[in-house]
Amino acid sequence: MSALRNGESAESADIGVADDATADAGGSSGPLVELADVEFGYTATPVVEDISLRIDPGEYVAIVGPNGSGKSTLMKLILGLLRPDAGTARLFGEPSHAFDDGARIGYVAQHASASKEMPITVREVVKMGRFPHVGFGRLSAEDHRIVDEALATVGMTDFANRRVTKLSGGQRQRAFIARALAGEADLLVLDEPTVGVDAESVDAFYDLLEALNEEGITILLIEHDLGAVTDHARRVVCLNREVYFDGPTDEFVESDALARAFGTAASFAGGGGA
Amino acid sequence: MIPVELFAALQAGPLDAVLAPFYWFLALWSDLLFAVGDATGLGFLDYRFMHRAILVGLCIGVMAPLIGTFLVHRQLALIGDALAHTAFAGVAVGLFLNGVFSLGVSPYLTAVVVAVIAALLIELISETTDAYNDVSMAIVLSTGFALGTVLISLNAGGLAVGINQYLFGNLSTVSAENAAILLVLFAVIVGTVALTRNQLLYVTFDETAAAVSGISVTWYNRVMVMLTALVVVGAMQIMGVILVAAMLVVPVAGAAQVSRSFSESLLVSVVLAELAVLLGIGASYYGEATAGGVIVLFAVGIYVVSVAIGKLQSRAGEDATPELGSIESSDL
Numbered sequence: 001m002s003a004l005r006n007g008e009s010a011e012s013a014d015i016g017v018a019d020d021a022t023a024d025a026g027g028s029s030g031p032l033v034e035l036a037d038v039e040f041g042y043t044a045t046p047v048v049e050d051i052s053l054r055i056d057p058g059e060y061v062a063i064v065g066p067n068g069s070g071k072s073t074l075m076k077l078i079l080g081l082l083r084p085d086a087g088t089a090r091l092f093g094e095p096s097h098a099f100d101d102g103a104r105i106g107y108v109a110q111h112a113s114a115s116k117e118m119p120i121t122v123r124e125v126v127k128m129g130r131f132p133h134v135g136f137g138r139l140s141a142e143d144h145r146i147v148d149e150a151l152a153t154v155g156m157t158d159f160a161n162r163r164v165t166k167l168s169g170g171q172r173q174r175a176f177i178a179r180a181l182a183g184e185a186d187l188l189v190l191d192e193p194t195v196g197v198d199a200e201s202v203d204a205f206y207d208l209l210e211a212l213n214e215e216g217i218t219i220l221l222i223e224h225d226l227g228a229v230t231d232h233a234r235r236v237v238c239l240n241r242e243v244y245f246d247g248p249t250d251e252f253v254e255s256d257a258l259a260r261a262f263g264t265a266a267s268f269a270g271g272g273g274a
Numbered sequence: 275m276i277p278v279e280l281f282a283a284l285q286a287g288p289l290d291a292v293l294a295p296f297y298w299f300l301a302l303w304s305d306l307l308f309a310v311g312d313a314t315g316l317g318f319l320d321y322r323f324m325h326r327a328i329l330v331g332l333c334i335g336v337m338a339p340l341i342g343t344f345l346v347h348r349q350l351a352l353i354g355d356a357l358a359h360t361a362f363a364g365v366a367v368g369l370f371l372n373g374v375f376s377l378g379v380s381p382y383l384t385a386v387v388v389a390v391i392a393a394l395l396i397e398l399i400s401e402t403t404d405a406y407n408d409v410s411m412a413i414v415l416s417t418g419f420a421l422g423t424v425l426i427s428l429n430a431g432g433l434a435v436g437i438n439q440y441l442f443g444n445l446s447t448v449s450a451e452n453a454a455i456l457l458v459l460f461a462v463i464v465g466t467v468a469l470t471r472n473q474l475l476y477v478t479f480d481e482t483a484a485a486v487s488g489i490s491v492t493w494y495n496r497v498m499v500m501l502t503a504l505v506v507v508g509a510m511q512i513m514g515v516i517l518v519a520a521m522l523v524v525p526v527a528g529a530a531q532v533s534r535s536f537s538e539s540l541l542v543s544v545v546l547a548e549l550a551v552l553l554g555i556g557a558s559y560y561g562e563a564t565a566g567g568v569i570v571l572f573a574v575g576i577y578v579v580s581v582a583i584g585k586l587q588s589r590a591g592e593d594a595t596p597e598l599g600s601i602e603s604s605d606l
Contacts, residue, residue, distance in 0.1 A: 079486050102488025109482060118347040118479060119530050119539040128479070131472045132487045155599025163534045166588075171598065176483075183487070204601035 030093050031056050032187050032218050033078050037087035040077055046085070047073045050242045055220060057186070060213045062221045062233035062249075066262045069240040071222045072110065075191055078220070079107065092187075102132035106180030108173075110191040110222075116165060122175045123160040126150055129182030150182040153208065155201075169196030177205070181212075188212065191222045206232045226258070296454035303329055318559045326453040327445040327512060327565070331551040333460040334509040334521060339529070339543035340467055341505045342522035344478045344498055346530070353499065354519035356396065356411040357389050357506045360418030362515040364388030364507070365440045366425035373429045381440070382455055382507060389503035392418060397499045401492060443514030443566035445555065452511055459508040463501050474498065475536060512555075513566040520570040521547060528577040531584030546576050 033055040039046050048070040055061055065071050076082040077089050080096030089096040130143040151157050154174040173196055180188055194202045206228055213219050223229045236252040238245035238261045245257030304325045311319025318324045345353060367388055368381030392414055399410040426437060439447045476484040477494045485491045509518045525547035533539035554569030
């Protein structure tokens with residue numbers, strides 16, 4: 001662990017994510033995510049096994065794999081929502097399940113897990129992104145400014161006072177993306193974030209992710225849209241219960257990992273406009 | 275008059291010493307309502323017990339929908355019912371202890387203890403089975419009620435008289451001590467929600483994202499069920515065991531029909547609940563009916579009106595659709 005961190009210190013200093021480094025456990029200078037020989041199953045059959053993965057500050061990583069390949073499970077292990085049956089999962093240098101500095105992680109779920117009936121406005125949802133920063137306190141004028149900015153960034157300013165239950169799927173998803181942006185996190189974790197979003201906005205959304213990544217924010221994207229992944233991500237992790245490929249996107253396109261993981265039918269043509 | 279009550283309270287024991295400031299507040303409240311009664315000529319304001327009942331009713335009108343809002347939107351509407359029935363067991367325990375050991379414990383205090391334990395039990399069951407389920411709630415509910423009826427029948431001679439007041443609630447039996455206990459519960463509940471409103475909202479709306487953002491979902495769930503237990507016991511005095519859950523659910527359901535935002539729905543649910551409480555207490559006094567039932571009927575009436583207004587609102591609101599902006603990465 002410490003050897004890894006030493007080897008990595010120069011690189012992460014360049015990127016400058018470690019500014020607000022906390023004193024604990026060297027969490028900021030090492031990898032943000034580190035899985036070692038992780039295995040997990042909801043029943044006796046493992047859903048994912050033998051997963052070793054490390055994500056450094058400033059990376060743009062996409063995890064791809066067919067349906068049922070354990071992508072979402074892997075994401076939950078990374079976020080500490082699940083604990084591995086074997087192996088270790090660390091987040092910002094701490095055991096994932098014990099990590100509680102929510103201000104450092106932005107999260108956009110697949111089909112928004114949120115309540116479908118509750119009366120709540122788009123702005124109120126986006127304000128939740130600031131909750132890890134304010135704790136028991138009130139949102140300051142600065143917090144409200146950040147919320148407004150996040151709403152503007154996803155083009156939802158005019159919808160700010162709309163009830164979330166009255167939105168279309170794509171609009172809802174934008175609201176959740178805005179919430180993640182408002183959190184000003186170091187690591188953005190997105191689980192198929194563009195499901196239900198119209199094609200034009202999907203392109204704009206990936207441009208946005210790229211811009212965020214250039215600012216030094218680490219991005220972990222879970223996607224089934226292979227076109228989008230190969231167009232945008234710098235590194236691809238191809239998963240089907242275990243890791244079939246982990247490396248630069250260019251190499252992934254040329255490799256046969258896709259065919260092995262998905263079966264022969266898969267290709268890059270189906271997705272978001274390569 | 276005030277100093278005398280305060281002095282008497284201080285003499286009476288540790289519980290009364292704690293409650294003394296609340297007795298003082300009750301006396302003040304009573305003076306206020308006497309004055310209101312004189313000014314308006316409302317006959318029922320001539321009685322101190324009505325003053326206490328109104329105060330308790332007003333507190334219920336705030337705290338029940340306040341907690342209920344968080345419960346209803348997590349599909350936990352029935353937890354209030356389950357806890358009310360265990361609170362009934364708590365009342366029975368109190369009456370039993372008083373009967374057997376001649377203790378002077380208020381049954382509402384034992385109800386608080388038993389209901390909070392039951393609340394944690396429901397929460398623990400749901401944590402180990404990974405889901406709130408009807409079955410565990412039904413089991414806790416019937417266990418509570420069974421325990422209550424058994425304890426009461428064991429000690430029937432002295433107890434049967436007082437049981438109706440707990441089952442159906444009663445305006446006239448709200449003693450000064452019980453009103454003071456309710457004020458304490460009210461302060462605890464409102465204070466806790468005010469402090470943890472961000473976390474409770476996040477957990478209620480999106481449990482997974484809340485967990486990722488570092489909020490201990492498990493702990494806030496525990497806090498929530500314990501607060502529910504406190505509300506249930508507090509509201510039981512007037513509403514009775516059987517109807518207390520209605521105040522957690524009905525005004526909240528009404529507010530959800532007409533509100534856009536969460537803060538608006540909280541406010542509206544409190545207003546609707548207060549309306550039902552005040553109308554209900556007034557009507558039950560003049561109609562000589564059980565207050566709990568009348569309050570719930572008013573609440574349901576208000577709910578039906580809210581549904582109608584909500585339908586009209588959404589029909590009117592469908593015309594204007596704002597422009598959806600584009601996702602911008604340039605202004606970062």
